[in-house]
Amino acid sequence: MGFQLIDRIAVEEEGEGPAIVCVHGLGGSGNTYTPLMPAMARHRVIRIDLPGSGRSQRAEGALSIERYVATLLDVCDRLKVARAHWVGHSMGTIVCQHIAALHPKRVASVALFGPLIAPPDAARNAMTARAAKAREGATGMQEITQALLQGAISADTRQRLPVAVAYVRESLMRQDGEAYARSCEALAGAQAAAVEQIEAPVLLVTGDEDGVAPPQAVRAMAERLHRAASKRVVVLPRCGHWTPIERPEECQRELREFLAAQARSF
Structure with a gap:
């Protein structure tokens, strides 16, 4: 339990019960999921900083979605996690889709x-x-951060939730420039997973002002999940791309109910 480094990859683990693996997005870290921790009570929650992000910035070499997938599965093997609930944000959702399509038993x-x-x-x-x-x-990261604060979170969040704005700003500003650049290149090269092959239940949550995952694109994604055991699309009002940070209560509620439904189905 607690914090450990596995081959320069920062891993936080807490709680007991069915495993949940949390996969953050570009410019994020395991802390992206701190607002959602109450919804994951009675679970073994594993938060991993992807290579090149957060406290895993010292990971060397080129980054890619394929490397992220391999890293996550390796960490799960080390922790003896054979099967888990997977929770992703932004770029992390692409990683989760690849794992769900390629490794359904996990x-x-x-x-x-x-x-x-x-x-x-x-x-x-x-x-x-x-x-x-x-x-x-640092100058470049500051410019990137300022642009994202305007474009990636909603006007309502900027006006009403200064702590959310501060979190996103700090999360981005703390990224190492070179490591963040390699993370950007990983996302630039990301290929789509075979989402039609995903068999697990799927919850999709986005904001009505999310320019990265606009509601119409998320609904179109849901339509391709032909084999998913169940699927639910939630669009949160006055919310941008940093969903768990901007609307933690709503995201907690959706995740809690989703996990409870999976518990009942076992």
Whole structure:
């Protein structure tokens, strides 16, 4: 229990019960899920900082969705987690989709916040440009952060929830520029998982002002989940892309009910 490093990968573990693995997005860390911890009570919650992010910034080499998948499965093997509920945010939702499609026996359910199947071409180009900006160091990261504070969280969040704004700002500003750049390149190169193959129950939560995972795209994603045991789409009002941070109570409620439904089905 507690905190440990596994091959330079920061892993936090707490609680007992069925395992939940939390996978953060670009510019995030395991702390992205702190607001959702009450919803994951009576579970063994494993929060992993992806290579190049958070406290795993010292991980070396090129980053990719495939490397993230391999890292997460390796950590699960080390921790003797054969099957888990997977919770993802943003880029982490792509990672979770690949795991659910390729390793169905390891996936009890999938809860995705701000989900996307893969970035559109314009976003890939923007990610490559952002990587170059991040390599300018602290000045570049500050510019990136200011732009994202305007574009990635809702106007309502900016006005009413200064602590949420502060969290997103700190999460981004604390990223190492070079490591964040490699993370941007991982997202720029992300390929779609075979979502039609996902068999587990799926929860999809987005904000009505989420430009990365707009509601219409999330609903279209749900329509492709032909084999999912169940699926639910939730669109939160006056919410941007940092769903768990901007609307923690609503996200807690949806995740708690989703996990409870899985417990009843076993």
